[in-house]
Amino acid sequence: MAARIADISEVLLQLGLIATVSDEERALVNEALSRAEAAITRFLDYDPVSATRTEFYPRADATRIGRESLWEVSADTAYLRTLSEGSSNELQIQQIPIRSITSLKVDYDGRFGTRDGSFPASSAWTEGSDFWPNYDIYDSSSNPVCSDGIIKSQGRWPAEAGTVKIVYVSGYTDAELHGSDAVIDASSILEAVIDESIRRFKKIWSRRKHILAGHLAGPITNESLGDYSYSVDASVLARYVGGITDLMPETEHKLQQFKNYGMML
Numbered sequence: 001m002a003a004r005i006a007d008i009s010e011v012l013l014q015l016g017l018i019a020t021v022s023d024e025e026r027a028l029v030n031e032a033l034s035r036a037e038a039a040i041t042r043f044l045d046y047d048p049v050s051a052t053r054t055e056f057y058p059r060a061d062a063t064r065i066g067r068e069s070l071w072e073v074s075a076d077t078a079y080l081r082t083l084s085e086g087s088s089n090e091l092q093i094q095q096i097p098i099r100s101i102t103s104l105k106v107d108y109d110g111r112f113g114t115r116d117g118s119f120p121a122s123s124a125w126t127e128g129s130d131f132w133p134n135y136d137i138y139d140s141s142s143n144p145v146c147s148d149g150i151i152k153s154q155g156r157w158p159a160e161a162g163t164v165k166i167v168y169v170s171g172y173t174d175a176e177l178h179g180s181d182a183v184i185d186a187s188s189i190l191e192a193v194i195d196e197s198i199r200r201f202k203k204i205w206s207r208r209k210h211i212l213a214g215h216l217a218g219p220i221t222n223e224s225l226g227d228y229s230y231s232v233d234a235s236v237l238a239r240y241v242g243g244i245t246d247l248m249p250e251t252e253h254k255l256q257q258f259k260n261y262g263m264m265l
Helices: 008-015 023-044 187-205 234-240 249-258
Strands: 051-057 068-074 077-083 090-092 098-106 131-133 150-153 164-170 220-224 229-232
Touching: 008 023, 008 187, 023 187, 023 249, 098 131, 098 150, 187 249
Parallel strands: none
Antiparallel strands: 051 164, 068 077, 090 150, 098 164, 131 150, 220 229
16 A cells, blocks of 8 residues: 555544544545545645656657657667657656656667566666756755656657656655655645545535434445444545545645646646
8 A cells, every 4th residue: 555645643633533533533534535645646746755666758659750760779689769859858757856766777679668578687777877867956864856857868768658667766755744854845745635634524524424413415335343344435425525636726726836747748
């Protein structure tokens, strides 16, 4: 399971439910938190939690206008590499900020790693000579950080999709998300998640099934005691809690500085 931006205890604390939370309340807060994080991750266009990623680029073939070709040699095999006006010496990575590059390989017949023997050790590029991230700041540990997710190369990157394999670390640390880091403050992301979780919880709780209020439609369809379990009606949750594109305008404003606009180009 992927790491979460916020812990459920942080939402419960803001709701004043730490000491008296019921199983039903905890279940609904968990659903609200999951949907809030999904909505914010979708808005940002990346996962802000620090993690190691493995991805392939370009994601689609570059425009084939004014194209030219040149021969490239990989190990004992030669490839006719196609260049085009869509090729560039800058590669935009989705997950930001880039904290470090573990490995970067270029295989002109890589096919997103599906070909047997693709991306061999000989296809590895060297950081600093073959490529270099657009490092623009240093974190509190004096490590370089690439905020915009742009990696530059000595020449133009391949135009064919799936020819670049990159393993890298990106995202914000727990201290940065909680605003306790001396250099990088990403606490607006955490605050947005908590705010959106609380809003969603209050929406769904106001419409819950409650014996004193009569037979109102509620999202929980089955419950059990003992090792507590529950199931929810997804269609009801979508109406009450909101989907993965439902954010308050003030939340979007708060997140603007963290959005990866490069992936929209």
